[in-house]
Amino acid sequence: MKFIKSLRRNEEGATAIEYGLIAALIAVAAITAMQNLGGEIATTYNAVDTELGVANGNAPNGV
Numbered sequence: 001m002k003f004i005k006s007l008r009r010n011e012e013g014a015t016a017i018e019y020g021l022i023a024a025l026i027a028v029a030a031i032t033a034m035q036n037l038g039g040e041i042a043t044t045y046n047a048v049d050t051e052l053g054v055a056n057g058n059a060p061n062g063v
Helices: 002-009 012-055
Strands: none
Touching: none
16 A cells, blocks of 8 residues: 555656656757758858859859
8 A cells, every 4th residue: 555655655757757748848959940941041142152253253153
């Protein structure tokens, strides 16, 4: 009987699961943000590359 009562009071497992869920949520949010930011950075670098090519007298790809 004491063992069952101690299991009811023991919340360490529940706390660990909560922390795990929070960590997973943060990881998903970080991955999503990095994917969006990565696309924007690639677009910016491509625009800069094109402008530098034009400034140096080189025609951009496909033009």
